[in-house]
Amino acid sequence: MSSRPLRDGASGIAGVPKPDSPSADTPKATPAPPVPVTSTANDLDYSNFFWGSGKDPFDILGPFDDWFDEARPAGYYLFGQPMSSAPRPRVDVVEQLHKKELSGLINLASYNYLGLSYRPEVIEAACEAIRAYGTGASGSPILSGTTELHDELSRTLARFKNKEECLLFPSGYGANLGVIAGLMRSGDLVVTDQFAHASIVDGIILSKAQVRYFRHNNAADLERKLKDFSGRKLVIVEGVYSMDGDLANLPEIVEVAKSNGARIMIDEAHSAFLFGPNGRGVAEHFGLDDEIDIHLGTFSKSLGGQGGYVAGSQKLIRYLKGFGRSHVFSCALSPGVVGGLIKACQIARDEPELRDRLWANTAYLQELLRERGVDIGDSRSQVIPIMIRDDDRVFKVAEDMIHNGVYLNPIRYPAVGKHRSRLRISVTSTHTMPDLREAADIIARVLDRHGLLCR
Amino acid sequence: MPLTRYHFKNAVNGFFEMSREHAKRLVPDHLEPMELKHSIGVFAVTAFDFTKSEVGPYTELVMAVITPPRIAVGGEFPRSAFYPFVVGTSTQASRLHAIERWHLPHYMADIAVDFQEKDGSMVVHAHEDGRPILDLKVSAHKWTPVNHLYQAFTVDSPRRFKADIHMEGAFTEHEEESGDLVLHPHPMCEAVLSGDVASFPFRELWMRDGVQTFEELQTI
Numbered sequence: 259m260s261s262r263p264l265r266d267g268a269s270g271i272a273g274v275p276k277p278d279s280p281s282a283d284t285p286k287a288t289p290a291p292p293v294p295v296t297s298t299a300n301d302l303d304y305s306n307f308f309w310g311s312g313k314d315p316f317d318i319l320g321p322f323d324d325w326f327d328e329a330r331p332a333g334y335y336l337f338g339q340p341m342s343s344a345p346r347p348r349v350d351v352v353e354q355l356h357k358k359e360l361s362g363l364i365n366l367a368s369y370n371y372l373g374l375s376y377r378p379e380v381i382e383a384a385c386e387a388i389r390a391y392g393t394g395a396s397g398s399p400i401l402s403g404t405t406e407l408h409d410e411l412s413r414t415l416a417r418f419k420n421k422e423e424c425l426l427f428p429s430g431y432g433a434n435l436g437v438i439a440g441l442m443r444s445g446d447l448v449v450t451d452q453f454a455h456a457s458i459v460d461g462i463i464l465s466k467a468q469v470r471y472f473r474h475n476n477a478a479d480l481e482r483k484l485k486d487f488s489g490r491k492l493v494i495v496e497g498v499y500s501m502d503g504d505l506a507n508l509p510e511i512v513e514v515a516k517s518n519g520a521r522i523m524i525d526e527a528h529s530a531f532l533f534g535p536n537g538r539g540v541a542e543h544f545g546l547d548d549e550i551d552i553h554l555g556t557f558s559k560s561l562g563g564q565g566g567y568v569a570g571s572q573k574l575i576r577y578l579k580g581f582g583r584s585h586v587f588s589c590a591l592s593p594g595v596v597g598g599l600i601k602a603c604q605i606a607r608d609e610p611e612l613r614d615r616l617w618a619n620t621a622y623l624q625e626l627l628r629e630r631g632v633d634i635g636d637s638r639s640q641v642i643p644i645m646i647r648d649d650d651r652v653f654k655v656a657e658d659m660i661h662n663g664v665y666l667n668p669i670r671y672p673a674v675g676k677h678r679s680r681l682r683i684s685v686t687s688t689h690t691m692p693d694l695r696e697a698a699d700i701i702a703r704v705l706d707r708h709g710l711l712c713r
Numbered sequence: 714m715p716l717t718r719y720h721f722k723n724a725v726n727g728f729f730e731m732s733r734e735h736a737k738r739l740v741p742d743h744l745e746p747m748e749l750k751h752s753i754g755v756f757a758v759t760a761f762d763f764t765k766s767e768v769g770p771y772t773e774l775v776m777a778v779i780t781p782p783r784i785a786v787g788g789e790f791p792r793s794a795f796y797p798f799v800v801g802t803s804t805q806a807s808r809l810h811a812i813e814r815w816h817l818p819h820y821m822a823d824i825a826v827d828f829q830e831k832d833g834s835m836v837v838h839a840h841e842d843g844r845p846i847l848d849l850k851v852s853a854h855k856w857t858p859v860n861h862l863y864q865a866f867t868v869d870s871p872r873r874f875k876a877d878i879h880m881e882g883a884f885t886e887h888e889e890e891s892g893d894l895v896l897h898p899h900p901m902c903e904a905v906l907s908g909d910v911a912s913f914p915f916r917e918l919w920m921r922d923g924v925q926t927f928e929e930l931q932t933i
Contacts (some may be wrong), residue, residue: 301792302792311782312785318784320786325790473890647854675887675889675890677854677855678889
């Protein structure tokens with residue numbers, strides 16, 4: 259490869275040093291770096307290296323490595339930076355380019371929407387479970403990995419979701435793989451939203467069913483994709499779409515799916531325990547809980563743990579216990595995780611005020627951002643995109659945000675469309691109003707400096 | 714052989730979803746369609762308004778399937794790669810030139826490609842003596858000067874070729890899904906009309922006042 263020089267690197271960015279004083283829990287505003295120009299490394303992305311060339315599968319590794327050497331300092335280092343604290347409203351992050359610890363950043367990058375991952379009762383329940391059962395389940399769920407705690411979590415969750423039964427998976431990703439490939443077969447049809455999560459797409463690939471994608475939330479396009487197929491059909495949507503924070507257009511989608519004889523599955527990864535009068539999810543929010551055949555979700559977001567689940571009829575769960583291969587052929591969830599999840603699920607049930615606080619915080623931050631001229635797309639949830647719409651600049655804007663005190667995630671192609679790049683933020687019930695006001699001020703100030711405010 | 718240069722006023726391009734199965738039928742056995750996502754291939758339409766070339770000015774319409782590029786150790790990274798399965802041009806001289814030099818498959822009658830720019834959008838109307846072939850609309854995002862490397866694959870059975878093509882000029886692209894495509898019942902569209910090509914481009918690309926430079930054709 260002729261290694262092309264970067265026109266603009268990430269050097270010279272001032273970090274936020276860890277405050278000397280323990281009482282200094284907020285970062286000092288650091289003078290921002292100059293507004294960047296485009297980076298040559300950012301002309302390419304992961305999609306350019308998906309397909310290899312030559313006869314050796316390893317032939318692609320050298321070119322990828324050369325590119326990544328340039329791309330990492332140009333912005334890719336922002337992904338996967340280790341935190342040195344729990345995902346609380348303020349976090350400490352080890353900035354990977356200069357190996358500096360940035361302390362007291364306002365955390366707008368967490369899935370810990372209800373703050374349950376660090377609740378003392380949850381931690382104590384996890385510790386108790388580990389003391390009683392050890393750190394690992396040491397077996398498949400269908401062999402020796404199921405403990406009484408696993409059964410208790412299944413029952414607790416089924417009651418919360420108001421479903422007959424529930425099945426546990428090692429992750430949300432694994433839940434989609436296991437459920438879709440466990441139920442759908444070659445010759446069947448799965449129709450899913452064009453923005454469906456990778457785990458849904460991978461589940462479809464594994465099932466060998468035919469797939470069609472309908473335009474995002476467009477029930478008329480869904481109808482077109484369903485109507486000429488006479489075999490077995492499954493429609494899959496998400497409750498909240500993780501890149502845009504908008505909700506599934508469930509009323510119209512359910513109507514179209516039912517009128518075309520399709521079963522419906524909803525992935526409530528970002529919406530279960532948050533939406534609806536009882537926190538069951540977006541399906542309950544729309545009053546359509548009983549119209550959905552398969553309710554899927556994750557434990558790693560609102561409950562602050564790990565794992566995935568599917569809830570539904572007793573017959574569905576019994577079938578998937580045998581055919582959901584990611585359930586059958588993975589080790590059961592760690593007892594510590596399960597113990598914490600049982601307590602977290604109880605808290606989510608018993609403390610609806612957590613959801614009230616989350617929605618008050620969400621409304622407050624959205625209002626603050628809109629007032630300041632920030633483009634937040636069509637978000638209707640705690641997941642809020644800050645639209646940058648410029649793939650060359652999104653890393654620099656994210657870097658600037660982080661060094662000014664707000665921890666968030668840059669999102670660019672191929673995770674979203676070209677020049678549909680954005681910063682993704684999420685609100686939790688544990689943020690305070692001053693946190694959110696300070697964050698909104700920083701976000702607006704940085705965007706203004708980059709010329710990205712709407713007004 | 715020296716580099717071959719084509720100067721153009723506009724190169725307007727749309728990428729459209731089509732089934733991978735359909736895309737596979739349009740490419741020779743040694744190529745695979747690029748998968749945008751599982752089971753979805755990419756159909757590309759490009760319209761050129763050439764102002765200067767070895768065969769004079771002419772307009773051109775290219776229909777292609779996007780394929781994975783060949784990435785070689787020590788080489789520059791191509792942005793993407795095309796397998797053009799039908800090309801139409803406005804002059805006989807340009808057709809003979811492209812067939813002889815690049816082995817590109819052509820529709821053998823003269824066609825016309827009209828470009829109309831309005832309010833940041835470009836509307837392309839391709840037709841043969843008034844009989845419509847296709848209408849394509851794309852819009853601009855942010856204009857940036859670039860020099861991109863692409864690859865084109867061609868065949869002259871049993872020989873297989875690859876051309877490295879540099880596109881230099883003011884460039885814009887985006888994926889706002891705001892453009893559209895209408896394919897008319899014309900022989901040039903036959904190979905795709907029977908399929909399930911999307912009616913809107915998921916990616917819109919537009920280069921203007923640029924130069925397209927072909928390096929020497931390589932046998933692969």
